[in-house]
Amino acid sequence: MNETQLAALLTEVAGGTLSVDDALTRLRSLPFEALEDVATLDHHRSLRTGFPEVIYCEGKTEDQVAQITEKLAARSPRLLGTRATEAQFRAASQRVPDLEWNELAHCIWMDREPGKDLKTGAAVVCAGTSDLPVLEEASLTLRLMGHEPRRITDVGVAGLHRLIPHIPVLQEANVVVVIAGMEGALASVVAGLTQAPVIAVPTSVGYGASFGGIAALLAMLNGCASGMAVVNIDNGYGAAHMAALINEKIEKYAPASSNGYTPTAYDAQSAAGSQPGLR
Numbered sequence: 277m278n279e280t281q282l283a284a285l286l287t288e289v290a291g292g293t294l295s296v297d298d299a300l301t302r303l304r305s306l307p308f309e310a311l312e313d314v315a316t317l318d319h320h321r322s323l324r325t326g327f328p329e330v331i332y333c334e335g336k337t338e339d340q341v342a343q344i345t346e347k348l349a350a351r352s353p354r355l356l357g358t359r360a361t362e363a364q365f366r367a368a369s370q371r372v373p374d375l376e377w378n379e380l381a382h383c384i385w386m387d388r389e390p391g392k393d394l395k396t397g398a399a400v401v402c403a404g405t406s407d408l409p410v411l412e413e414a415s416l417t418l419r420l421m422g423h424e425p426r427r428i429t430d431v432g433v434a435g436l437h438r439l440i441p442h443i444p445v446l447q448e449a450n451v452v453v454v455i456a457g458m459e460g461a462l463a464s465v466v467a468g469l470t471q472a473p474v475i476a477v478p479t480s481v482g483y484g485a486s487f488g489g490i491a492a493l494l495a496m497l498n499g500c501a502s503g504m505a506v507v508n509i510d511n512g513y514g515a516a517h518m519a520a521l522i523n524e525k526i527e528k529y530a531p532a533s534s535n536g537y538t539p540t541a542y543d544a545q546s547a548a549g550s551q552p553g554l555r
Contacts, residue, residue, distance in 0.1 A: 315344050322352060326524070327421050330513065331357035333384070338367035345384065346371040353388040354420050358413060358513045360384045381412035381512075387420060394424035397450035397523045399472075400516070401442075403432030403462045406481045407455045413512035414453050414477070414519075421520040425453075433461045446470040451522040453515045457481025460492030467501035473522060474504040475515040 288294035322328040328348060333341050341357065345368040349355050355375070357368075365377040365384045376385050398418055402411040411429065418425045426449070431439040439462075446452060447470050455477040456462040463476035476499070478492035485491060489509035496506045507514045 315340070327517070327520075328352040328354060331355075331384075332359060333357045333361070333364050334359035336364070338364050341384075342367040342371050345375065349375070349386055353386075355384070355386040356417065356420050356513075357384040358382070378412065378416055380409055381416050382409065383413060383416055385416060385420060392422065394419065394422055395523060395527045396424055396426075397527055398423045398453070398519050399426040399428065399445055399449040399451075400453045400519075401428040401431060401446075401455065401462070401466060403430075403454075403456035403458070404481065405430055407457055407479050410455045410477060410479050410510050410512040414455065414516035417513050417516035418520055421517065421524075423520050423523055425516075431462070432456065432458070433465060436465065439465070443469055446472070450526045451475065451519045453477060453512075453519050455479060455512065455515075457489060457492050458486060460495040463496050463504060463506075464499040464501040467499065467504040471503070474501075475518055476504055476506045477512055477515045478506070478509050480510055 289296060328351075331341065331344055331348070336344075338361075341360065341364040345355065345357065349372045355372075357364075358381075360377075360382055362377065362379070365375065368384055369375040369377075372386065374386055374388070376387075377383075378385060400411055400414050400418070402408060408429065411427065415425050415427060426445055428439075428442045428445065431442065446466060449470065449472045451474075452466060452470060452472050453475045454463040454466045457479035458481060460476070460478050463474060467474040467476075476496040478489045478496055480486075480489035482489070482491065493506065493509055496504070499506075505518075507518070
């Protein structure tokens with residue numbers, strides 16, 4: 277249950293269309309709900325933090341994911357499950373018919389308020405095509421949290437000139453998520469080009485000596501550019517959640533006229549050719 281749903285329930289009680297007993301029945305499992313031997317679901321999280329509990333699907337059985345998905349979907353208009361398999365999606369969609377599957381991001385998701393306006397201000401950048409699954413996870417997370425990311429792809433340091441046309445976008449952004457594997461150098465480069473906070477995401481992309489992303493992680497942690505923080509390997513969700521919180525505060529307290537994000541030709545081009553493959 278989120279703030280909108282809770283306000284609607286209280287309005288019904290105040291207007292006499294819902295009895296106090298019925299309201300208590302709905303609220304009884306508001307803080308949490310126990311699924312025996314499976315999970316204890318935090319239905320209060322959206323009220324506390326602004327976004328419902330996210331399902332980390334890796335390590336869970338298909339039935340466990342399906343049970344958790346059904347219960348969360350019953351109490352929230354939005355749902356996200358990361359590190360999911362298609363088999364988990366199929367099992368969960370039997371219980372939640374409007375559930376969606378994002379194959380590239382390996383995410384299950386649901387949005388029952390798709391017409392809601394999305395805030396601008398966040399940019400998501402990846403070094404190479406092999407980093408796209410992490411970028412897709414980050415982009416999907418931002419959208420479900422109410423933010424429309426500008427996506428900049430395949431601009432790694434092996435061809436640094438490819439980043440130059442996007443510098444105005446980076447400098448206009450409120451927050452930037454940078455995703456890179458191999459040596460992870462792109463994050464430091466971007467952080468040196470913008471005053472926006474940069475959230476760096478090392479990926480597991482790379483040959484043997486990359487050690488599954490540890491090389492990129494250490495490089496980012498040792499980066500010399502100011503204003504950069506680092507999340508764990510392949511954690512596009514964690515980076516995007518942090519970016520959404522930052523952008524939410526900036527957009528909430530900044531005067532409408534001060535938003536440096538104004539539509540440009542780049543936006544039109546991005547909207548036409550850079551949308552993620554959601555289905």
